[in-house]
Amino acid sequence: MNGLAGEDLTSTAVLALLGRTGPMSRAALARELGMSPATVTQVTRRLLTQGVIEELDEQEPSRGGRRGRLIGLVGNAGRALGVKVAADHVVLVDMRLDGHVADTVTVPLDATALEAVPAVVELLRPFTEPADDVPPLLGIGVGVPGTVDRPDSGIVDAAMLDWRQVPLGPMLGAALRLPVLVENDVNALGSGERLYGRGRSLNDFLVVTVGRGIGLAVVAGGRVYRGAHGGAGELGHVPVRPDGPLCACGNKGCLEALISDDALLRTACAAGLVSADATPADLADIANGAGDRAERARAVLRDAGELLGRQLAGLTAVLDPEEIVVMGEGTRSWSWWEPGVRAAFERHGPRRARELAITVEPYTDTIWAQGAAALVLAACLDGGVGDVRPHRLVPALGGEKAGRRLP
Ligand SMILES: [Zn+2]
Numbered sequence: 001m002n003g004l005a006g007e008d009l010t011s012t013a014v015l016a017l018l019g020r021t022g023p024m025s026r027a028a029l030a031r032e033l034g035m036s037p038a039t040v041t042q043v044t045r046r047l048l049t050q051g052v053i054e055e056l057d058e059q060e061p062s063r064g065g066r067r068g069r070l071i072g073l074v075g076n077a078g079r080a081l082g083v084k085v086a087a088d089h090v091v092l093v094d095m096r097l098d099g100h101v102a103d104t105v106t107v108p109l110d111a112t113a114l115e116a117v118p119a120v121v122e123l124l125r126p127f128t129e130p131a132d133d134v135p136p137l138l139g140i141g142v143g144v145p146g147t148v149d150r151p152d153s154g155i156v157d158a159a160m161l162d163w164r165q166v167p168l169g170p171m172l173g174a175a176l177r178l179p180v181l182v183e184n185d186v187n188a189l190g191s192g193e194r195l196y197g198r199g200r201s202l203n204d205f206l207v208v209t210v211g212r213g214i215g216l217a218v219v220a221g222g223r224v225y226r227g228a229h230g231g232a233g234e235l236g237h238v239p240v241r242p243d244g245p246l247c248a249c250g251n252k253g254c255l256e257a258l259i260s261d262d263a264l265l266r267t268a269c270a271a272g273l274v275s276a277d278a279t280p281a282d283l284a285d286i287a288n289g290a291g292d293r294a295e296r297a298r299a300v301l302r303d304a305g306e307l308l309g310r311q312l313a314g315l316t317a318v319l320d321p322e323e324i325v326v327m328g329e330g331t332r333s334w335s336w337w338e339p340g341v342r343a344a345f346e347r348h349g350p351r352r353a354r355e356l357a358i359t360v361e362p363y364t365d366t367i368w369a370q371g372a373a374a375l376v377l378a379a380c381l382d383g384g385v386g387d388v389r390p391h392r393l394v395p396a397l398g399g400e401k402a403g404r405r406l407p
């Protein structure tokens with residue numbers, strides 16, 4: 001794991017397991033990690049002294065033997081800044097090691113403009129100033145609606161932002177002198193789900209997003225699958241109809257060109273349900289109403305659900321997930337999508353998986369930025385990504401090797 005020395009590796013494994021599954025007893029840690037109780041006792045003693053973990057008052061339920069006190073991460077041992085860059089705004093969260101969000105900021109920003117990156121730097125800067133009453137800053141995570149070569153090098157291609165080979169990671173790192181991890185925004189959500197959401201107890205699951213775009217993060221064996229060039233998970237650009245509408249990617253009939261927010265509004269407008277300048281919320285309001293117009297609006301959303309459900313059936317046949325988690329702003333109308341999703345999934349999905357859980361995470365404005373912050377916290381608990389080792393920068397998490405700053 002990135003060439004960590006023996007004891008670092010053991011501490012990292014303990015921190016990662018506590019981060020992923022929550023508080024555990026020493027005995028459970030030893031069992032899960034396949035380590036001797038003596039090793040776990042030694043490592044936890046060091047981490048307790050460093051203030052990274054703490055003993056909780058709760059105890060593990062008795063199994064006939066001695067009950068063990070639970071050990072958990074200290075939320076205040078570190079924090080990360082998470083940034084979600086969208087075409088017309090930026091959301092920032094200041095998140096603690098245990099997933100608690102201490103602060104959020106949303107500002108309008110034209111991300112396609114030349115000065116977009118310097119503007120993001122200025123937004124971040126006040127949060128990076130050292131202060132006595134805040135935990136040490138481990139690094140900055142950024143989620144972008146595009147393809148990133150590697151999180152630790154952070155070169156971005158994003159058609160939605162009009163970015164080609166933008167070295168976002170190096171630019172932020174040089175300006176703020178902190179470790180920076182950049183990732184596709186849906187992959188970042190996948191990391192967040194794995195660390196703090198439903199994925200905590202899952203090793204193989206899918207995160208599907210609906211809304212402005214249609215996205216997918218594949219978590220396989222506990223890690224987000226990135227593909228050969230970081231481009232895996234582009235569910236929105238799976239070809240669905242050869243003669244379908246033109247997609248932003250230049251191809252015809254992609255899933256996104258049929259069921260994204262814009263596509264649904266176009267369909268609803270053509271059916272005379274909404275005006276040309278309607279928003280997704282307008283369409284949802286009509287569907288939530290009564291009468292013939294509401295019925296027709298619900299049919300538009302149900303049809304979208306059927307198209308999505310068929311794709312989820314195909315993904316399940318290929319990837320065999322334990323669960324599918326649906327997220328994104330489009331889930332506000334999920335009750336009207338769901339019947340179509342479920343019907344198509346049960347018709348086309350593998351027989352063994354007919355009962356597969358397809359669950360919805362409630363949408364919040366900050367959930368994308370929380371995913372971006374989770375990139376840093378996950379890297380810190382897992383021992384780093386490539387050359388970016390956020391945990392080495394903090395005495396509490398890096399032991400005697402702390403204090404190394406990125407060049
Ligand atoms: Zn496309």
